[in-house]
Amino acid sequence: MAGSVNRRWVVKQRPQGLLRPGDLALVEGAVPEPADGEFVVRVTHLAFDPAQLYGISFDSYRPAIPIGDVVDSFAAGEVVQSRNARFPVGMKVQGSFGWQDYCLVADSSEVTALRSESPVKALNVLGLTGLTAYFGMTEIARPGKGDIVVVSGAAGATGSIAGQIAKIAGARVIGIAGGPEKCRWVTEVAGFDACIDYKAQDIGERLAALAPDGVNIVFENVGGAVLDASLAHLAIGARIALCGGISSYVPSEGAPPAGIQNYMQLGLRRASMTGFLVFDYADRFEDAFATLGRWLDDGTIVSVEDVQQGLEQAPETLNRIYRGQNFGKQLLAL
Template structure:
């Protein structure tokens, strides 16, 4: 048996990510040792954070050229040397872009038997939990608030907007293109959508939030962050989840202007977070998410790409905004 692996052959630096930055290799299937579990990958999770890890250390160590590309996956237990996992169980594991991997059993938990199983990577996985905690714990919306979400058609943003709607807020999504905007309003129930690619973006944003923004859930940073910052109401809250606009390619020539004065005069609260901050509340979050999905209040959109060999292009497409909802690759 062989183990197909994608290596991050070289770091992209200031270049845009391309297939040439990766190398496909046939390695050996690893052997689990004491306390370890051998896993077979079913689906690889793709996220903008995959690109951020190439820029340096974040909440995890920086990636280096020549190593297996990092990433999480929905994987099946093949062999186990721990009591709480047996062959056939499903787990979420950080074993990178490879068909087989070994991980310490103490770091793994058996996932519930839910259908479709892909929901374990999307709405019941990191995407759904990030949306839930980022909005409710960091943004703290109240019924009647105006909530704006950037990258609103993505895996996290599409869930954020729907949770805000469930909580009685007026929701405005920022996404690329009119087609995505129609999807947000007609299918997901957003009240309005704004096209950040339009030369009229700032005018459209002002028209969509005439009284200002109470809560801004930011996935992109850059010019979109700056435009929303100037539209915030007094005592507004900003949940800083990601900076997609700054991950791929050359760094921006400047940061958002006027931040210190705006934060002070508008008494804004900006809070960065990672989903692990709220791990002790996962059970309640998952119960709420499952309830909303079952009732039909929360619609789940998944973007599944078939074929291990398509991993590099699938990530590049995600960074370019090709996806709607959670993107993953079925191995």
């Protein structure tokens, strides 16, 4: 793309908490030219997920993004220049293209054709989010008919899909979300049996009323006080699938991350809390996509996306997740 400018968000310093001016820089450069076997994608949509701030801030299950490198991100786009016959110009694709206008793809092994005509569905249900909900619920949480399942972050991307998968399995599903608008969507659109508004209601009191014999399954996306409330209402033999802990991803100013006090309930209730990484199921991703795609097409599951606008808004768009501002999958259209 001779003459075009490529804007890229690169890491300048390790953030302390949420992203602030100075942590990243938006730099401009030429759009790279593809060598033989390579192609260039114009990025149209970025996908945001809670683990992203880890990658910018410190080493975790993967090394932190090196200082000076572009911020890593799943994205959708279109091939605009190509020296790779499998990825011709005009093809709609999804892959890890990063926070930039154009991505030069040298290694195409993890780039695929867009899995839906809708890029926002492709990056949500038919992306890492759908896979996380699918494998977390079917492999770790494993609800059965009649089980009472609590899903925190129920109006979030993963939680909303996870709860619907539990419904498919025949469970009774209680969501936890923040605010009446989200709670209404969770019950009326996503079809959960109930939703607790953690901003207006006491989670423990509501769980005691909704599940007087205790909760069999917890699909946890929030952690901290929200997880503590569920821990206090476990049934014997309960399973907690620890999918995320958004409340502890960002330490507040000087304070330690929100912890949990009620973990000894695992002992009293012979319960378990188990973490997972979706990448461990990579050999089954295509089967999962096929199932998720069918559910999405026939309306068995619904999804919601929160689409912000403009590459320059990428850092603030990521911050929205940790502030609970997103409603559904957080995306950014370029």
